[in-house]
Amino acid sequence: MKILPFIYKISDTKELINALEIDLSASSCTAIMGSVGSGKSLLIKxxxxxxxxxxxxxxxxxxxAYLSQDLTRLFTGNTPESILELYKDKRYTVGQYFDPMLFDQYAKKLEIDQLLDKNRRLAHYSEGERQRLGLCLAAAVKAPVTILDEPTTAxxxxxxxxxxxIIKEVQERSRVFIISHRLLDCxxxxxxxxxxxxLNIAEHFSIEQIIEKEHILSYYSF
Amino acid sequence: MIIRNAHLSHFTSPLGVNLEIKSGESILLLGNSGCGKTSLLKAIAGFSDLQAGEIEAGDKRVAMLLQNPFHQIIMQLVHDELYFPLKNAGKSKEESESEVTKIASLLHIEHLLDRDISTLSFGETQLVMIAATCLTEADIYLMDEPTSHLDPPKIMIFYSCMKEMAKRGKSICITSQSPDEYCFNDTVWIMDDGVIKGRFSANECPEVFERYHIVLDSTLVNMRLKEIAQ
Structure with missing residues (x-):
C-alpha cells in the first residue's frame, strides 16, 4: 500500500497536496504529526x-478500523451493549472483522471491563472512559488498516x-496510523x-531519523 | 470562591478538603481518567449538584469550556460565535469588535475569524471556543482539558492568554492529562477517586510528582530518544 502524489481541492483557495510517494508496508506503524490545522485528519479521511x-x-x-477524535458524536445515547451488538453483527462489514474475545482482553487491560458490565449509557461516561472504550473497539477489529486519530487526548x-x-500487538496484523500532538505517542x-x-506532506522519515530532526524536537518541547 | 465540605455525586468519599479559588489564581487539576475532574468543574459551574456540602460563590460569575468544544458551539461562523457573548452582555458593536480583535490576537486565531466553524479542525475549534469562553463576563474560568487537541506551541499560546486573564483578576481552573503543564500554573490540585489528595505550588511539583509517581511526558520522550539513538 502506498500514499501517491495527489492534489485534493478543499475549497476555491485551499488544496491538500502531496508530492511524495510513500510506501506503507504491512505491519507498519505510521505516526502523522503536524501543527493544529495542518491537515493530519484530512489526510487520513x-x-x-x-x-x-x-x-x-x-x-x-x-x-x-477507525477511532475518531470526536467520540461523543459516535456514542451519544447508546449503551456499550447496543454498540457491541452492532460490532458483532455479521451482516455489517465491521462484524466480519470484529473479534469479541480480543475486545474483552483489551477492555480488561484498559480497565473498563467492570464499567461495561454496568451497561450505563455512554452519555454518562467520562471522556477518558469513552476513549478507552473506543480504543478497545478499534483494536479488536482485525482490519488490514487501523486508524487512531488523537487516541490519547483523555x-x-x-x-x-x-x-x-496494544498498538504493538495490533501492528502485527494491521497497518497502523496514529495521529497525535504528543511526541511521545508518535x-x-x-x-x-x-x-x-x-496542508502539505512536508516530510517522511524513519523513526531512527527523528534524532536528526532538531526542528521537530524543538517544536515539541515547551 | 470557597467549596466547603463537598462530596461529588457518584463518588463514595468526600473531596476531603475545603477548597478556595483565589482571584487571579491559575489552578491545574490533575488526576486519572474518571477521577472526578470534570464532575468537580461541573459542580462549581452549577451544572450538577453535590451529594453534600456547598459552594460559596458570592457574586462571582463562572464560565466553563466543555471538554468537547463541539458541544457548546452556537453560531455558524467563527466571528459570530465570538460576538455572541458580547452581544448577549449588551456591549456596543465598537466595543465588541475591539474585544474580539484582542482575544483573536492573543490566541493567534485572527485568520480563522471568517471561517465556518464546521470546516475547522478539532484543535482550531478548541482555540475558538477558548476565545468565546474568555469573552464572557465571568470571574472564574473553568477550562476542561482545553489543551487536549493543541500542539505544544498552541499550548504555550493558550497559557499566555490565561496569564493575561489572571492579570485581569480572573481565576482559572484547568484540567489536563499532561502534568508537564504544571509550570504554567500557580497551583496544582491532585485528585483521585473523587478526593483531592493534595494542593501544591508549582515549585513543589517536581518533588510531589515523584512522591505520587506522576511521570512527565518530557522525561519519557528523552528516555525514548536515547533508546532510539542506541
Whole structure:
C-alpha cells in the first residue's frame, strides 16, 4: 500500500497536496504529526472515507478500523451493549472483522471491563472512559488498516503506556496510523513518521531519523 | 470562591478538603481518567449538584469550556460565535469588535475569524471556543482539558492568554492529562477517586510528582530518544 502524489481541492483557495510517494508496508506503524490545522485528519479521511477515493491519494483502499477524535458524536445515547451488538453483527462489514474475545482482553487491560458490565449509557461516561472504550473497539477489529486519530487526548500516562503495548500487538496484523500532538505517542509506537505542514506532506522519515530532526524536537518541547 | 465540605455525586468519599479559588489564581487539576475532574468543574459551574456540602460563590460569575468544544458551539461562523457573548452582555458593536480583535490576537486565531466553524479542525475549534469562553463576563474560568487537541506551541499560546486573564483578576481552573503543564500554573490540585489528595505550588511539583509517581511526558520522550539513538 502506498500514499501517491495527489492534489485534493478543499475549497476555491485551499488544496491538500502531496508530492511524495510513500510506501506503507504491512505491519507498519505510521505516526502523522503536524501543527493544529495542518491537515493530519484530512489526510487520513482520504483513506477511510469511500466518497473520497476518486482523489487517488492511496494505491489501495483496504477496510479501516477507525477511532475518531470526536467520540461523543459516535456514542451519544447508546449503551456499550447496543454498540457491541452492532460490532458483532455479521451482516455489517465491521462484524466480519470484529473479534469479541480480543475486545474483552483489551477492555480488561484498559480497565473498563467492570464499567461495561454496568451497561450505563455512554452519555454518562467520562471522556477518558469513552476513549478507552473506543480504543478497545478499534483494536479488536482485525482490519488490514487501523486508524487512531488523537487516541490519547483523555488518557493518563498509565493508560497511554497500556495503549502503546496494544498498538504493538495490533501492528502485527494491521497497518497502523496514529495521529497525535504528543511526541511521545508518535515515537513510542511508530516505525516511520509523516510531518504535515500547511496542508502539505512536508516530510517522511524513519523513526531512527527523528534524532536528526532538531526542528521537530524543538517544536515539541515547551 | 470557597467549596466547603463537598462530596461529588457518584463518588463514595468526600473531596476531603475545603477548597478556595483565589482571584487571579491559575489552578491545574490533575488526576486519572474518571477521577472526578470534570464532575468537580461541573459542580462549581452549577451544572450538577453535590451529594453534600456547598459552594460559596458570592457574586462571582463562572464560565466553563466543555471538554468537547463541539458541544457548546452556537453560531455558524467563527466571528459570530465570538460576538455572541458580547452581544448577549449588551456591549456596543465598537466595543465588541475591539474585544474580539484582542482575544483573536492573543490566541493567534485572527485568520480563522471568517471561517465556518464546521470546516475547522478539532484543535482550531478548541482555540475558538477558548476565545468565546474568555469573552464572557465571568470571574472564574473553568477550562476542561482545553489543551487536549493543541500542539505544544498552541499550548504555550493558550497559557499566555490565561496569564493575561489572571492579570485581569480572573481565576482559572484547568484540567489536563499532561502534568508537564504544571509550570504554567500557580497551583496544582491532585485528585483521585473523587478526593483531592493534595494542593501544591508549582515549585513543589517536581518533588510531589515523584512522591505520587506522576511521570512527565518530557522525561519519557528523552528516555525514548536515547533508546532510539542506541
Amino acid at each position: 482520504l483513506l477511510s472515507d469511500s466518497h473520497l477515493r476518486e482523489v487517488g491519494a492511496f494505491s489501495e483502499y483496504l477496510f479501516c 488518557l493518563n500516562m498509565a493508560y497511554r503506556q497500556i495503549l502503546f503495548e 515515537i513510542a509506537v511508530a516505525d516511520h513518521l509523516i510531518r504535515m505542514e500547511d
